[in-house]
Amino acid sequence: MLAGRQVERDVLDRVVAAVQGGQGRAIVVRGEPGVGKTALLDHLADRTSRAGCGLVRVAGVQSEMELAFAGLHQLCLPLLHHAERLSAPQRDALHTAFGMATGPPPDRFHVGLAVLSLLSAAGGDRPLICVVDDEQWLDEGSAQVLGFVGRRLLADPVGLIFGAREPGAELAGLPELRVEGLADDEARALLDSALTGPLDGRVRDLLVAEARGNPLALLELPRGMSPDELAGGFGLPGAMPLAGRIEDSFLRQLAVMPIATRQLMLLAAADPSGDPSLVWRAADRLGLPKDAGEPAVEAGLAEFGTHVRFRHPLLRSAIYRSAAQREQRAVHAVLAEATDVVVDPDRRAWHRAQAAVGLDEQIAVELELSAGRAQARGGLAAAAAFRERAALLTPDPARRAGRLLTAARAKHEAGAFAAAAQLLDAARAGPLDALGIADVERLLGQIAAALGQNRNAGQVLLGAARMFEPLSVDLARETYLEALWEIAMWTGDRHGLRRDAALAALAAPPAPEPSRPVDDLLDALALRFTDGFTVAAPALTRALGRFLAMDVGSEHARRLLWSGARPAGCLLAMELSDFPSWQTLTAWNVQVARDAGALVPLEFGLHHRALFHIHQGELDMAARLLAENELILEMTGRLTGGVIRLFLAGWRGDQARVGDLIRAMTDVASARDVEVPMSYAMLAAAVLNNGLGRYQVAVERAQQGFELDVIAVGPLVVPELLEAASRTGDMALAGTALEWLSERASAAPTDWAVGMEARGRALLSEGEAAESGYQESIECLVRAGFGAQVARAHLLYGEWLRRQSRRSDARVQLRTAYEKLTAMGAEGFAERARQELFAAGETARKRSVGTVTTLTAQEALIAQLARDGHTNVEIAGRLFLSARTVQYHLRKVFTKLGISSRRELRAALATATR
Structure with missing residues (x-):
């Protein structure tokens, strides 16, 4: 009988009732060891059975924390007959993760989507409750996937309930039920x-x-x-922690048991897979009698049935920790002998490693093989653990140092950056050859970048690149590119660091022929940051051409997408004011990353694609991509998405939103000691204030953004500076900005560059020269497809015509500008056009056009995807939801819009945005 706990029981009963009613629920039951979490989960299991729901119950196992997807396999094994209902990519990801099939390592979010779909399919037949006890002992891959699933249960009749002492970051955002001590x-x-x-x-x-x-x-x-x-x-004794006193009580009870019973319990504690056949095979090797477990069963300490279970995890840990190291090694050795090398080579290797008295090359080789199998299943954390243990068992010092370096790289790939740094410290003790030492420094720089230590990361990578020079030209140039990119994209040219990095890259050994795209990119960037844009323009154009010529399906293209230079092509196109190339590369980045299921590259791709759509004049499309991006930012926690949200808010004239986002970005940039993100923030503020007609503020913000000289920002911020300066009467500053635009248009005469230069020239001209400049600007920007700036060019032309007292001509241009800006949702500029139109003698109805206001961001995104012809399954895969949840959202969309089918979405969405 449960003592008390009525409040907690009511909460769990409501979870079961909700799942019975077709709603998804996830909750974390948390509390200290022994506080009653498992008893509450027992109550939940009983309530589930009485409610007629399906039940799957598993528990994290401490010794399996390093085995890839071990906990997830426990949970999904009884449900795998539903896998045939999954799409082929999801089914393949799941089978590969569980070692049931071979193939490329599955992305963990593909695995997460597969598990979500599997649970949804099982719950569709019968409401399903999944109970995961001791979540703190799940392997990292399982915890990440289950946290991902828990945050996405909505319209699926599935409950996911975790029991945990201190839940890991993987469960962040899930509701919690805290279990305290009894009164x-x-x-x-x-x-x-x-x-x-x-x-x-x-x-x-x-x-x-x-x-x-x-x-x-x-x-x-x-x-x-x-x-x-x-x-x-x-x-x-009051000094002993409570968990220690409980374990001591367990050991007192065990102490009166026969020796054979104690040995059997130690065997079971050393291999908590719960496999009784393995435990009994090992017991036979020790000569233990068949009835050795009976005293423990009679005392209620353990069960030896279809699974081996202890009364409490603290009992298991107490038994194992109380044994001498010699006894622990002995039972691991017996368990290794009893483990089938064909059926479970990884567990056997792990037991052999725990049994090793000293260094052992043979076991180290076995662990390396296990690491390879784990990595092939997508278990990066497990692979890293196997490699680390292999390194520690390696007798040869040089080979040990090399394996430590490999283990550190695996830890870095698994996201365990602190652990990777510790292994690198050990690897440094060597002996390492010169190439290994350079590898260590490069990885330290990559870790610093991953931890947001961007300024330090660039300097460390620069040092590593110099080390590679006499050893490998290719590695040296790749590392110089990483260093230069890290410095250029985060710290700018503070204290001349960017120029120093560029000079070092130019002095590096030249690339052998035929050069690679990364080589052309390095040379072009180095020239840009030393000799300026005009000198570098041919090299930048050549590098961009190499990007555009790549086979997007090639392995080289994918590696480039995954490298530190993944946004390079898009930024090159922006720096060269090449709008069509920007369009091609943003689409390519998104498609390649989406096809591969790679979240961070996809986040970069959506970031640049949204920015492209803003300048194309499609703010709603940009908002839609950012809504999709939010799902990824939730998992990656990166800064880049904030930049585009800020820029979008600036174009929409949302002053309060821009202010909030700038403050948030300032805090982040200050904490990370970086400057470059602030150039984008100041660009957004300049756009906002030009739209609101606050030109002096726009001048100040544009100057701040321009002075940082960030690649790809200049072509966007200089026109803002020129417009604002011309309106405040600062003709010297405006002239300097026009000179900058003219230099760019001469060195790289794209329609974008020529059109913006013509518009700037018109702002500073009079009479026929001004009119000719505005007309040329509109023609060029239309050809470029630069829709947002086309609308603004009509606005500036109309304002000039009105000041020339050509009110009739002015109304034509201003009406065009107003209609375009209103359709875009650029409310600040639209209002400016409306007021100018009124001053020209025409009254325009003030309209507010934006996203679908009756729908949530996620509902609007799903509605737009459905309108464009995507199926529920396709939408689910794109947004990391289950198909059932997509259908749930669509039903709400239909209700809100007053329609009954997907065929009506196009007209309904168009009406809702007017």
Whole structure:
């Protein structure tokens, strides 16, 4: 019987009721060891059975934390017959992750989507409750996937309930049910129910006080006390932690068992897979009798049935930790011998590693093979753990250092950056050859970049690149590119660091022929940051051409997408003011990353694609991509998405939103000691204030953004600076900006560059020269497809015509500008056009056009994808949801829009945005 816990039981009962009603639920039951989490999960399991729901119950196992997807395999194994209902990519990802098929390592989010779809399919037949106890002992891959699934359960009749001491970051954002100790009266009642004889009142009070309401302590502590102690002759030691006192109580109970029983319990504790056949095979090798487990079963300490189970995880840990190292090694050796090398080579290798007395090359080789198998299943954390253990068992110092470096690289890929840095420190002790030392420095720089230590990362990578020069030209140039890119994209040219990096890259050994795209990119960037744009323009154009000529399906293209230079092509196109190439590359980045299921490259791709659509004049499309990006940012926590949200808010004239986002970005940039993100923030602020007609503020913000000289920002911020300066009467500053635009248009005469230069020239001209400049600007920008700036060119032309008292001509241009800007949702500029139109003698109805206001961001995104012909399954795969959840959202969309089918979406969405 559960003592008390009515509130907690009610919460869990509501979870079951919701799942019965077709709604998804996820919750974390958290509390200290022994506080009653498992008892509550037992209650939940009983409630589930009585409700007629399906139940799958598993538990994290401490010794399996390094085995890829071990916990996930436990959970999904009873449901795998539903895998045939999954799409082929999802089914393949799941089978590969579980070692049931071979193939390229699956992306963990593909695995997550596969598990979500599997649970949804199982729940569709019968509401399903999944219970995962001891979440803190799940392997990293399983925890990530289950956290991903838990955050996406909505319209799926599936409940996912975790029991955890301290839930990991993987479960962030899930509702929690905190389990505290029992009240004193309930604690006394529970203690009395467990006693078989009289208890001294002082001891009772002491036990209740020491247990702090912990049910396991109240039940177990008296069992480890002698009759004399229960009668009042013993005081509990207060210095021992509660978990330690509970474990001590377990060990006292175990101490009276026969030796054979204790040996069997140690075997079971050393291999918590719960496989009784393995435990009994090992017991046979030790000569233990068949009835060795009976005393432990009779005492309620363990079960030896279809699975081996301990009364509590603390009992398992107490048994294992209390054994001497010699005893631990001995049982691991026996378990390794009893493990089938064909069926479970990884577990056998792991047991052999734990049994090793000293260094052992043969076991190290076995662990390396296990690491390869784990990596092939997508278990990066498991692969890293195997490699680390292999390195520590390696006898040869040089080979050990090399394996430590490999293990550190695996830890870095698994996201364990601190652990990777520790392994690199060990690898440095060597001996490493010169190439290994350079590899260490490069990886340290990559780790620093991953941790947001961007300024330090660039300097470390620069040092590594110099080390590679006499060893490998290709590696040296790749590392110079990483260093230069890291410095250029985050820290700018503070203290001349960017120029120094560029000069070092130019002095590096030249690339052998035929050169690679990365070589052309390095040379072009180095020239840009030393000799300026005009000198570098031919090299930049050549590098962009290499990007455009690549086979997007090639392995080289994919590696470039994954490298530190992944946004390079898009930024080159922007730097060269090449709008068509920008369009091609943004589409390519998104498609390649989406096809591969690679989240961080996809986040970069969506980031640049959204920015492209803003300048194309399609703000709603940009918002739609950012809504999709939010799902990824939730998992990656990166800064880049904030840049585009800020820029979009600037174009929409949302002053409050821009202010909030700039403050947030300032805090992040300050914390990371970087400057470049602020150039984008100032660009957004300049756009906002030009739209609102606050030209002096726009001048100040544009100057701040321009002075940082960030690649790809200049072609966007200089026109803002020129427009604002011309409006404030600062003709010297405006002239300097025009000179900059003219130099760019001469060196790289694209329609974008020529059109913006013509517009700037018109702003500073009079009479026929001004009119000719505006007309040329509109023609060029139309050809470029630069829709947002086409609308603004009409606005500037109309404003000039009105000042020339050509009111009729002005109204034509201003009406065009107003209609385009209103359709875009650029409300600041649209209002400016409306006021100018009124001053020219025409009244325009003030309209607000934007996204679908009756729908949430996610509903709008799903509606737009459905409108464009995507199926529920396709939408689910794109947005990392289940198909059932997509259908749930579409039903809400239909209700809100007053329609009944997908065929009506196009007209309904168009009406809702007017």
